[in-house]
Amino acid sequence: MTTARLIILPKTITLVGxxxxxxxxxxxxxAKQLSVMFRDSDQEVESAAGxxxxxxxxxxxxxxxxxxxxxxxxxxxxxxxHILSTGVEAFxxxxxxxxxxxxSYSVWLNASLDTIYPRVxxxxxxxxxxxxxxxxxxxxxxxxxxxxxxxxxxxIECDHQSADLTVDKIIDELETRFWK
Ligand SMILES: Nc1ncnc2c1ncn2[C@@H]1O[C@H](COP(=O)(O)OP(=O)(O)OP(=O)(O)O)[C@@H](O)[C@H]1O
Ligand SMILES: O=C(O)C1=C[C@@H](O)[C@@H](O)[C@H](O)C1
Ligand SMILES: [Mg+2]
Numbered sequence: 001m002t003t004a005r006l007i008i009l010p011k012t013i014t015l016v017g018x019x020x021x022x023x024x025x026x027x028x029x030x031a032k033q034l035s036v037m038f039r040d041s042d043q044e045v046e047s048a049a050g051x052x053x054x055x056x057x058x059x060x061x062x063x064x065x066x067x068x069x070x071x072x073x074x075x076x077x078x079x080x081x082h083i084l085s086t087g088v089e090a091f092x093x094x095x096x097x098x099x100x101x102x103x104s105y106s107v108w109l110n111a112s113l114d115t116i117y118p119r120v121x122x123x124x125x126x127x128x129x130x131x132x133x134x135x136x137x138x139x140x141x142x143x144x145x146x147x148x149x150x151x152x153x154x155x156i157e158c159d160h161q162s163a164d165l166t167v168d169k170i171i172d173e174l175e176t177r178f179w180k
Pocket of ligand 3: 024025042086
């Protein structure tokens with residue numbers, strides 16, 4: 001008889017990557033699989049500030065959002081190990097990136113424009129994509145952000161695979177790299 005391996009998570013797993021890649025949906029499944037809490041930094045910023053991400057951008061500006069996000073992520077990473085899904089720009093901000101790298105396993109969910117674009121094309125609650133042509137903005141962000149996301153501890157290719165398979169690959173990769 002084979003028995004499932006019991007994994008006691010030593011540190012939080014922080015998911016980073018582009019909008020629509022699946023940080024929230026994969027993160028929820030991963031948390032369930034590892035029997036730990038799931039947290040989403042965008043949702044935590046919204047409850048800390050009592051405002052939506054869009055309103056914070058509109059009324060206080062991008063820098064105010066980033067500063068709040070950094071404080072919220074720092075607090076979350078001082079709590080017991082869990083799965084943390086982050087906003088698109090969290091890992092791009094140098095100080096927030098340092099905090100994530102020092103205090104958690106960072107995992108980049110990587111996917112191409114072809115995978116991401118159809119998922120976000122009709123979204124209206126994300127301020128970055130409201131600034132112009134969504135496909136062009138996504139292309140620009142991919143060029144600018146992917147070399148920085150590549151600094152994450154591990155990278156999972158998410159094109160053409162189910163969220164469940166992505167969860168399995170994250171656990172396999174972390175076991176190989178850190179838990180053997
Ligand atoms: N294979 C897949 N992996 C992940 N998500 C998928 C997949 N196929 C379809 N989806 C869908 O794509 C969407 C991914 O959105 P999700 O909100 O999880 O991304 P995100 O990275 O958290 O985005 P954001 O940065 O905007 O919060 C969900 O609606 C999810 O159901
Ligand atoms: O798509 C967007 O415009 C955004 C998405 C969120 O993840 C936020 O964290 C981000 O800064 C803005
Ligand atoms: Mg999300």
